[in-house]
Amino acid sequence: METYLFRSTLAEFLRPRRTMAWVIAAIAIALMGRVLISLNKDLSAQDAYLSLSGIVIYKLLALVSAIMATAVISQEVEQKTIVYLLTRPIPRPKILLARGLAAILSVAAITVFAGILLAVATVGGFPHYVLRDLLALTVGAFAYTSLFLMVSLLVSRAMIPCLLFAFGWESAVPSMQGQIYLLTVQSYLASIAQAPADDGRRSAMEFLAGLLGKAHVSSGTAWAAMAGLTAVCLAFSAAWFTRNEYVPREDGE
Amino acid sequence: MIQLDHVSRWYGQVIGLNDVSCQVGPGITALLGMNGAGKSTLIRLVTGQIQPTTGSISVFGHQPFANPEVFKILGYCPEIDNFYEHRSGRWFVQHLSRLNGFSAAEAKSRTQQVLERVGMADRADRKIAGYSKGMRQRIKLAQAILHEPKVILLDEPLNGLDPVGRREFIDLLGALSQEGKTILVSSHILFEVEQMTRSILLLNRGRLLAAGDLSAIRELIDKYPHRVRIETPVPREVATHLVRLPYVINVQFDPRGNALELQTREPGQFYDYLPQLVIDEGLQIDGFSSPDNNLESIFRYLVEA
Numbered sequence: 001m002e003t004y005l006f007r008s009t010l011a012e013f014l015r016p017r018r019t020m021a022w023v024i025a026a027i028a029i030a031l032m033g034r035v036l037i038s039l040n041k042d043l044s045a046q047d048a049y050l051s052l053s054g055i056v057i058y059k060l061l062a063l064v065s066a067i068m069a070t071a072v073i074s075q076e077v078e079q080k081t082i083v084y085l086l087t088r089p090i091p092r093p094k095i096l097l098a099r100g101l102a103a104i105l106s107v108a109a110i111t112v113f114a115g116i117l118l119a120v121a122t123v124g125g126f127p128h129y130v131l132r133d134l135l136a137l138t139v140g141a142f143a144y145t146s147l148f149l150m151v152s153l154l155v156s157r158a159m160i161p162c163l164l165f166a167f168g169w170e171s172a173v174p175s176m177q178g179q180i181y182l183l184t185v186q187s188y189l190a191s192i193a194q195a196p197a198d199d200g201r202r203s204a205m206e207f208l209a210g211l212l213g214k215a216h217v218s219s220g221t222a223w224a225a226m227a228g229l230t231a232v233c234l235a236f237s238a239a240w241f242t243r244n245e246y247v248p249r250e251d252g253e
Numbered sequence: 254m255i256q257l258d259h260v261s262r263w264y265g266q267v268i269g270l271n272d273v274s275c276q277v278g279p280g281i282t283a284l285l286g287m288n289g290a291g292k293s294t295l296i297r298l299v300t301g302q303i304q305p306t307t308g309s310i311s312v313f314g315h316q317p318f319a320n321p322e323v324f325k326i327l328g329y330c331p332e333i334d335n336f337y338e339h340r341s342g343r344w345f346v347q348h349l350s351r352l353n354g355f356s357a358a359e360a361k362s363r364t365q366q367v368l369e370r371v372g373m374a375d376r377a378d379r380k381i382a383g384y385s386k387g388m389r390q391r392i393k394l395a396q397a398i399l400h401e402p403k404v405i406l407l408d409e410p411l412n413g414l415d416p417v418g419r420r421e422f423i424d425l426l427g428a429l430s431q432e433g434k435t436i437l438v439s440s441h442i443l444f445e446v447e448q449m450t451r452s453i454l455l456l457n458r459g460r461l462l463a464a465g466d467l468s469a470i471r472e473l474i475d476k477y478p479h480r481v482r483i484e485t486p487v488p489r490e491v492a493t494h495l496v497r498l499p500y501v502i503n504v505q506f507d508p509r510g511n512a513l514e515l516q517t518r519e520p521g522q523f524y525d526y527l528p529q530l531v532i533d534e535g536l537q538i539d540g541f542s543s544p545d546n547n548l549e550s551i552f553r554y555l556v557e558a
Binding site: 001004005008017079080081083084085086087088089090091092242245246247 | 297300301302303304319321322324325327329331333335336337339348349351352353354396
């Protein structure tokens with residue numbers, strides 16, 4: 001049952017009508033890379049890639065995560081179809097984890113696809129800095145989607161706080177004084193993107209980390225933090241979802 | 254068996270259900286009440302969507318909230334009219350069948366069977382977005398009975414059905430009842446319920462006003478005398494004999510001259526006496542009926558009381 005729920009949710013999240021906009025966005029970013037190279041003969045392919053990969057990593061990843069995470073449960077509540085899910089003989093934690101994992105993989109698939117398309121359009125292959133960015137995108141899909149899934153269970157209309165976090169907190173905090181940057185997902189993703197050893201060229205994460213301030217998080221700490229964040233958010237979400245009621249509010253007597 | 258023991262449910266400062274205790278066994282039981290009476294709250298409690306604030310609920314010995322064991326034996330047809338609109342009815346039923354744990358082949362087979370049973374087999378491949386209200390109700394019923402549950406809860410299932418559809422729906426519920434299912438049907442339309450069952454739970458403002466057989470409940474309402482209408486070509490002669498009876502309160506004649514209507518506090522004694530009167534006095538009586546021995550009257554009496 002859980003396997004079927006996972007597969008059907010994945011198919012639902014990745015159905016063409018739902019992913020069309022993301023595919024168009026990915027193609028548009030890749031085309032921008034080609035245009036950038038065509039218009040500026042001095043710009044190297046790597047620089048063109050670095051100029052645009054931030055859009056995929058910092059904008060697209062967060063946006064897709066917010067939309068997919070809120071579709072896991074809260075969209076079902078808003079559409080009032082949650083009742084059909086909750087009256088099936090599947091334990092609630094399994095419902096949440098099956099759908100949550102489907103959302104995470106959907107986010108990873110969409111953003112990695114966009115990253116690959118951009119790499120092909122600009123550098124024409126997959127050098128190490130591209131591969132590290134793709135790895136960071138995958139880790140980021142787990143971290144952001146788990147975090148936003150938890151938020152979507154705690155507050156109604158979760159999209160607004162999720163987007164405020166993604167585009168407000170995550171953009172502003174890394175450049176602040178002190179160690180508050182440790183409270184951003186970006187700082188850890190930047191560290192993951194820098195690993196393994198630097199061969200002198202900069203990845204998109206390194207480039208942005210450099211712009212935002214030097215990252216002080218070690219690669220090991222970053223992996224542990226992202227794994228911990230994902231595990232804690234999913235575990236908390238599963239426990240919360242099991243104990244709380246999910247009934248369309250306007251129908252409540 | 255569904256059992257509620259002193260169940261109350263609050264929504265903040267508003268009470269949805271107030272100290273309700275009752276049992277629902279095999280057969281069809283109607284859950285009656287006006288809008289806001291607490292019918293949907295009770296059904297949501299039994300289907301494990303919400304938890305009671307106080308009291309306890311059990312469905313075949315299990316507490317229902319978020320309990321998969323209950324959902325194996327429970328089918329639920331919600332009042333809400335929301336679906337995955339871009340999907341077909343067949344996909345919807347088959348999808349939920351898979352979520353009930355059936356293999357792909359079994360889900361497909363069960364889906365076909367249940368769609369035929371609810372009269373949707375020929376229209377199930379169309380998108381739900383294009384369905385009429387009646388078709389939606391049938392699809393909702395299909396997903397509720399596809400796993401052959403012991404307990405079926407239907408929240409306002411007849412809404413939107415045309416007369417033929419209602420008749421078919423009621424017949425289907427009757428057949429399911431004959432199979433030994435425990436069926437709880439909520440409705441605020443009394444005449445619909447009367448066609449289904451004589452067993453009722455009557456809610457008003459969150460409280461259980463009455464539970465049991467319709468006739469037995471009527472007997473309990475001694476504040477209001479029972480009305481009996483007698484069709485006869487000789488109403489005055491019949492009335493002469495009836496007004497002598499100590500338990501007949503009053504008699505009124507139909508202006509058309511072919512019937513009379515009386516009120517009695519002892520309907521049992523009256524119905525025992527009536528055949529004797531016909532035999533002893535040779536009076537012609539074409540028929541008799543009890544105009545207030547129906548849900549509408551009982552509901553009105555109980556709510557007014």
